[in-house]
Amino acid sequence: MNKLNIDKKAIRDLAEIMNETGLGEIEIENGDHRLRVSRGSTSAGAEAVQAVVPAAAVAAPAAVVPAPVASDAESHPGAVKSPMVGTVYLSPEPTAAPFVRPGDMVTEGQTLLIVEAMKTMNPIGAPKAGKVVEILVANEEPCEYGQPLVILE
Numbered sequence: 001m002n003k004l005n006i007d008k009k010a011i012r013d014l015a016e017i018m019n020e021t022g023l024g025e026i027e028i029e030n031g032d033h034r035l036r037v038s039r040g041s042t043s044a045g046a047e048a049v050q051a052v053v054p055a056a057a058v059a060a061p062a063a064v065v066p067a068p069v070a071s072d073a074e075s076h077p078g079a080v081k082s083p084m085v086g087t088v089y090l091s092p093e094p095t096a097a098p099f100v101r102p103g104d105m106v107t108e109g110q111t112l113l114i115v116e117a118m119k120t121m122n123p124i125g126a127p128k129a130g131k132v133v134e135i136l137v138a139n140e141e142p143c144e145y146g147q148p149l150v151i152l153e
Contacts, residue, residue: 011037017145022085023117038056046120050059079148080127088149090139098139100150103134122145125153 014026014037025038073079082088090098090113099111106112111123113131130152137149 032067073148080150082143082147084117086115088137088143089114100132
């Protein structure tokens with residue numbers, strides 16, 4: 001009988017991302033390999049994280065390599081970073097004006113953009129009041145966890 005090669009570190013990393021972002025389920029796929037981690041409930045009502053690996057999967061998928069980002073943006077104290085992997089939307093609808101533009105003054109909590117993850121639209125709010133100096137991503141561009149999206153000063 002074949003034994004599945006399950007990457008426990010990948011499962012733990014996905015569970016950590018779920019805890020940080022509040023997602024209920026996350027799935028990654030690479031070719032014919034797929035790994036899905038979802039938050040379910042046990043009979044006692046407590047939450048449990050479970051991994052489901054299809055029988056066709058023989059190994060965990062390769063790690064996703066983040067897109068290169070300028071190091072000054074990553075270390076900038078006003079960098080607003082993505083809390084999840086997803087797709088960036090700069091406006092609420094395709095034909096609508098963007099949430100913010102460079103030079104705009106924003107208040108704490110004001111929506112800067114949306115990150116779509118697993119068909120869920122997640123508004124990304126300003127962590128503090130300030131001026132939008134730079135928007136580092138384009139509309140409908142994929143983003144990685146921890147990637148700087150906007151610079152506020």
